[in-house]
Amino acid sequence: MLTGKQKRFLRSKAHHLNPIFQVGKGGVNENMIKQVSEALEARELMKISILQNCDDDKNAVADQLARGAKAELVQLIGNMIVLYKESKENKQILLP
Template sequence: MLTGKQKRFLRSKAHHLTPIFQVGKGGVNDNMIKQIAEALEARELIKVSVLQNCEEDKNDVAEALVKGSRSQLVQTIGNTIVLYKESKENKQIELP
């Protein structure tokens, strides 16, 4: 579980990132979760954009992504979700 200070730190790191995944009309599926888990292992911190035509609620999408990829939700702002998962082999971010 992330503390408030850690979330604030990660939000500042994520500010300059662009979303690398988009959740659209198809919603969240197993293949997307697998790819997000791989991206989290490589990058540790990613943004996911929820498109307007997505039929699911953005909070439900965030919850599904967190459960599926075993990551932690840093922030949901607008239609953008920020996820963090500490990398096992490629650790880049040192949390305060």
């Protein structure tokens, strides 16, 4: 579980990132969760955008992705999700 200070730090780091994945009409599936998990192992911090045509609730989408990838939900603002997961082999971000 991340503290408020750590979440603020990660939000500031994620501000300049571009979204890597998009959740669209198909919603969240196993393949997407696998790809998100692999990308988090490589990057630790990433943005995912939710498209207008997504039928699912954005809170449910964020929760599904975070649980599936075993990551921390840093922020859900508008249609943008920020996820963080500490990398086992490629550690780049040092939390305060």
